[in-house]
Amino acid sequence: MYNYTDFDTAFIKERNAQFRAQVERRIDGSLTEDEFKPLRLMNGLYLQLHAYMLRVAIPYGTLNSRQMHKLADIADRWDKGYGHFTTRQNIQYNWPQLRDVPDMLDALAEVQMHAIQTSGNTIRNVTADHFAGAAADELADPRPIAELIRQWSTDHPEFQFLPRKFKVAVTGSPNDRAVTKAHDIGLRMVERDGEIGFEVIVGGGLGRTPMIGKVIRDFLPREDLLPYLEAIVSVYNLLGRRDNKYKARIKITVHENGLDDFKARVEERYALIRPQFTGVDQQLLAGIEADFAAPAFKTAPETAYHDARQHYRAFRAWSDTNLTEHRVPGYAIVTISLKAHGATPGDATSAQMRLMADLAKRYGHDELRISHEQNVILPHVHKSDLPSVYSALKAAGLGTANVGLISDIIACPGMDYCALATARSIPIAQEIATRFDELKLEHDVGPLKIKISGCINACGHHHVGHIGILGLDRAGVENYQITLGGDGTEDASIGERAGPGFSAEEIIPAIERLVMAYLDLRLEPGETFLQTYRRLGLAPFKAALYPEAQANAA
Amino acid sequence: MPKPFTPKVVTANALLEGDVIYQTATGWSRSLAEAEVLTDEADADLRLIEAVQQVDMVVGAYLADVDTSGDTPIPTHFREDFRAKGPSNYAHGQQEALSNV
Numbered sequence: 001m002y003n004y005t006d007f008d009t010a011f012i013k014e015r016n017a018q019f020r021a022q023v024e025r026r027i028d029g030s031l032t033e034d035e036f037k038p039l040r041l042m043n044g045l046y047l048q049l050h051a052y053m054l055r056v057a058i059p060y061g062t063l064n065s066r067q068m069h070k071l072a073d074i075a076d077r078w079d080k081g082y083g084h085f086t087t088r089q090n091i092q093y094n095w096p097q098l099r100d101v102p103d104m105l106d107a108l109a110e111v112q113m114h115a116i117q118t119s120g121n122t123i124r125n126v127t128a129d130h131f132a133g134a135a136a137d138e139l140a141d142p143r144p145i146a147e148l149i150r151q152w153s154t155d156h157p158e159f160q161f162l163p164r165k166f167k168v169a170v171t172g173s174p175n176d177r178a179v180t181k182a183h184d185i186g187l188r189m190v191e192r193d194g195e196i197g198f199e200v201i202v203g204g205g206l207g208r209t210p211m212i213g214k215v216i217r218d219f220l221p222r223e224d225l226l227p228y229l230e231a232i233v234s235v236y237n238l239l240g241r242r243d244n245k246y247k248a249r250i251k252i253t254v255h256e257n258g259l260d261d262f263k264a265r266v267e268e269r270y271a272l273i274r275p276q277f278t279g280v281d282q283q284l285l286a287g288i289e290a291d292f293a294a295p296a297f298k299t300a301p302e303t304a305y306h307d308a309r310q311h312y313r314a315f316r317a318w319s320d321t322n323l324t325e326h327r328v329p330g331y332a333i334v335t336i337s338l339k340a341h342g343a344t345p346g347d348a349t350s351a352q353m354r355l356m357a358d359l360a361k362r363y364g365h366d367e368l369r370i371s372h373e374q375n376v377i378l379p380h381v382h383k384s385d386l387p388s389v390y391s392a393l394k395a396a397g398l399g400t401a402n403v404g405l406i407s408d409i410i411a412c413p414g415m416d417y418c419a420l421a422t423a424r425s426i427p428i429a430q431e432i433a434t435r436f437d438e439l440k441l442e443h444d445v446g447p448l449k450i451k452i453s454g455c456i457n458a459c460g461h462h463h464v465g466h467i468g469i470l471g472l473d474r475a476g477v478e479n480y481q482i483t484l485g486g487d488g489t490e491d492a493s494i495g496e497r498a499g500p501g502f503s504a505e506e507i508i509p510a511i512e513r514l515v516m517a518y519l520d521l522r523l524e525p526g527e528t529f530l531q532t533y534r535r536l537g538l539a540p541f542k543a544a545l546y547p548e549a550q551a552n553a554a
Numbered sequence: 555m556p557k558p559f560t561p562k563v564v565t566a567n568a569l570l571e572g573d574v575i576y577q578t579a580t581g582w583s584r585s586l587a588e589a590e591v592l593t594d595e596a597d598a599d600l601r602l603i604e605a606v607q608q609v610d611m612v613v614g615a616y617l618a619d620v621d622t623s624g625d626t627p628i629p630t631h632f633r634e635d636f637r638a639k640g641p642s643n644y645a646h647g648q649q650e651a652l653s654n655v
């Protein structure tokens with residue numbers, strides 16, 4: 001993992017000291033809220049419905065056990081004993097008090113973490129494939145590049161006041177687990193003539209105008225990456241609209257000007273600035289790559305794993321859903337579900353965080369990851385250790401065998417916390433998970449991604465859910481719109497709106513009708529919901545959702 | 555014709571804790587039941603201006619509609635209902651504070 005240099009340490013220390021002074025000036029009345037707000041947002045501090053919220057960056061979702069322990073300590077000391085992992089691989093504390101935030105930031109700095117640029121119109125936390133460095137299908141670990149981008153973008157003088165926020169995601173695998181096509185810039189490692197470079201995707205995004213990103217360069221050599229990124233953001237910085245917040249994201253800039261025009265401007269800018277990049281970034285990158293050297297993997301018999309699978313049904317079910325193939329024989333990637341049926345998606349108590357940290361330390365080469373799907377990953381666990389890992393997780397309420405299934409729901413905080421929300425998300429997720437657990441159907445249903453957003457900003461990624469749910473305020477009542485057929489992978493597509501929305505009471509039965517219809521419609525158990533939808537289109541699902549309309553038309 | 559003025563309270567978040575607060579006749583309260591109900595538009599505008607000026611105590615003051623048909627004011631919109639109570643997934647926020655009284 002990357003370790004802070006003296007420069008990083010000094011930079012964070014100075015930023016924290018500055019923020020401490022800003023908080024003091026706000027409290028003594030020297031700064032108004034209008035003056036303070038942009039300063040607190042630059043340090044990840046929001047004011048939400050019931051309290052302040054501190055959003056802490058977990059760069060490219062990677063943590064070690066010491067960092068996870070510190071997150072738990074912060075939750076206990078300054079919050080209510082839990083944290084919420086988000087769809088951008090951050091952690092949010094929902095109840096900090098203003099006076100305590102500088103101390104929280106200092107505590108984070110002790111373990112090389114911060115909350116810088118987790119808000120505001122800047123380049124945000126760079127996200128990456130949560131299986132980076134472990135996945136069997138990977139060309140190369142994307143995290144060194146993500147770290148390089150983080151260093152380049154943090155406090156970048158030209159990009160502190162962009163037209164709007166800017167999100168970058170990187171993957172090193174052909175199977176895109178980082179939703180790169182729904183980011184302002186998505187980077188996918190590709191191989192050409194034995195050399196690894198990047199497919200550069202620009203102008204993707206969700207929100208009120210969802211768009212799939214467009215390829216602006218199909219192969220960019222690695223050493224050209226930073227200047228090319230700088231050219232893109234630089235063109236956007238000048239060309240992006242500042243007259244209308246809703247048209248300010250780069251997806252609109254690319255859409256309104258057309259990809260060809262946008263690309264021509266980027267290439268022109270790139271030609272101009274390329275000579276300024278003299279290779280220092282590549283020297284830096286080499287150092288960073290050394291930090292991300294693979295752990296010393298062990299070899300051991302896998303008997304314990306196979307025995308446990310044979311004799312323990314619960315372990316078998318869990319290992320069927322929560323494990324992913326590792327690139328090293330004998331190892332597995334463990335996804336720890338933060339989606340116990342009826343629990344809040346993405347929440348972990350301090351005790352759970354400590355347990356996951358201890359398991360990572362003991363069995364997982366001291367590494368943890370946070371996924372954009374709001375789960376925690378132990379990327380490197382030897383199969384012989386899986387039975388022990390599972391029993392420890394199960395005892396802590398972390399043994400739910402549902403990864404990739406209907407109850408593994410992404411949900412934004414919604415109107416239970418968020419000041420922007422138009423309806424609640426969390427209770428809908430809780431009720432769907434509880435309902436399908438009662439029906440004992442989710443393993444029959446198979447892979448199905450439900451994603452819920454509590455407003456049009458789409459933090460819950462509803463546009464790319466196989467079933468997307470969008471909570472709205474319709475004449476003072478919560479109302480939920482369903483979209484179908486969305487996909488966040490390399491075959492990314494935006495879901496199609498199914499029809500009129502449902503009330504909070506109607507939405508769970510509606511989802512149930514939809515899933516029952518799928519079970520009837522699929523050709524065989526192996527045909528997933530998304531495959532069935534792509535084969536048949538909206539019509540049969542619409543009929544299941546709106547039986548009254550069918551009856552009236554008949 | 556302008557819409558008739560409906561009863562309102564001044565609400566905001568407390569600067570230090572971030573808590574939801576309501577303006578009373580003499581200060582601020584965490585409890586909507588104690589809020590000063592404003593039935594006159596000019597009066598409401600004035601009270602809001604007074605609230606906004608208290609920059610070292612409150613953040614983001616605004617007028618919220620309330621239903622005054624019962625003994626105490628209650629929110630007319632679900633957003634204000636959540637603000638008055640707290641989140642629905644944990645007994646945190648105002649509901650926690652009120653149960654500790």
